Amino acid sequence: MTTASDGGGRADARRNRARVLSAAAEAFAGQGLDAPLGEIARRAGVGAGTVYRHFPTKQALFEAVFTRHLDDLAASGERRMARSAPTEAFFGFLLDIVGKSHRSGPVCEVVAADASWPRPLLTASVARFRQVLTALLHAAQRAGGVLDGIGPEDVLALTVGCASTLAAHPDRPAGLRLVRLTLDGLRPSAGVTEQRAFRDGTGVRREAVARCEDCGAALTVRPVGRPVRYCGAACRQRARRRRLAGGADNRADHGKGPMPRTP
Known part of the structure; x- marks a missing residue:
């Protein structure tokens, strides 16, 4: 009872x-x-x-921490796969990985190294995570949003580097910009901004094709007016919250020296 x-x-x-x-x-x-x-x-x-x-044992604790982290990431990828276009879902997932893993370097390293663990839970979580990543990558490649010849191992290695970059950068918004620039290297036309020529009856003009600063989705920038930075209100609000959080962190850390970090 x-x-x-x-x-x-x-x-x-x-x-x-x-x-x-x-x-x-x-x-x-x-x-x-x-x-x-x-x-x-x-x-x-x-x-x-x-x-x-x-x-x-400490190994059991390692496994439980890594399993929870990977399961959360895999669930995020599955939601993106169901709700977003393939390229947007893929790059959004990579930003999720980097954003949630930059303070958990060992987790990234375990997945990238495919370490052998004796317990089945972590093995199953690693397999699920890799399956979601591979599905998102292949869908984005079929849609023309990611270079052919890029494999899941390449993407994992890149995200490990991006997480390290973000963790080491003292300014989180600036670190995220570097991460996005790095991830843009996976696109067929690398770079945040491309240029496309078109005719409008008066001659050849140039139209900028940019990327949303939050999710990386393609944006068509008007030839006049303020530059477009976000694809919608949701991305704009997320970026604003990050800026506010970064400002609060900077104010809290004002006057403090750099903290040592264990690799």
Whole structure:
């Protein structure tokens, strides 16, 4: 017979497990995979015994953190695949990977290296993540939005580099611009802005074809007026929130020296 107190205990256990996973992800990002379990327990606000009850070994904790991260990314890719055009979905997914992984370098490295792990959960999550990435890549290539000859391993290596770039850059918006410029190298016509000539009856004019600064979707820029930077209100709002968050971070860090970072 299940009592109310039993249900409450299970709910507490689930909350504690989630706290430990979040704390472990932060600790691994800041200190590398050598972060001590005592530090993880402190960050989670639980005792070391609680950590060991949920994760008897450090390897089990690694697996759980990586599995949750990869499952979240794979679900994001599946949603994009269902809702967006192939090229937009692919580049949006890459930005998701970089944006969510730049503080979790070890996760990127595990996937890129295809490390052998003894437990099946992480193996299944890596396979799902790679399957989603491959499907998005091939769909974008069929749509003409990504260069032929690019494979999933190339994309994984590129995203690992982009995540490192974003993590190392002191200005997140500027780092994201560099990431987008790098990812644009996967497009048939590399570069954020291309030029296309057309005739309008009075001669040849030039029309700029740019990319949305948030999602990378193609934009047709008018020959006059203010430059178009975003494909819609959603991307504009996301960019604004990032700028505001970056400004808050800069104000909080004002006067502080650079923090050391463990590769």
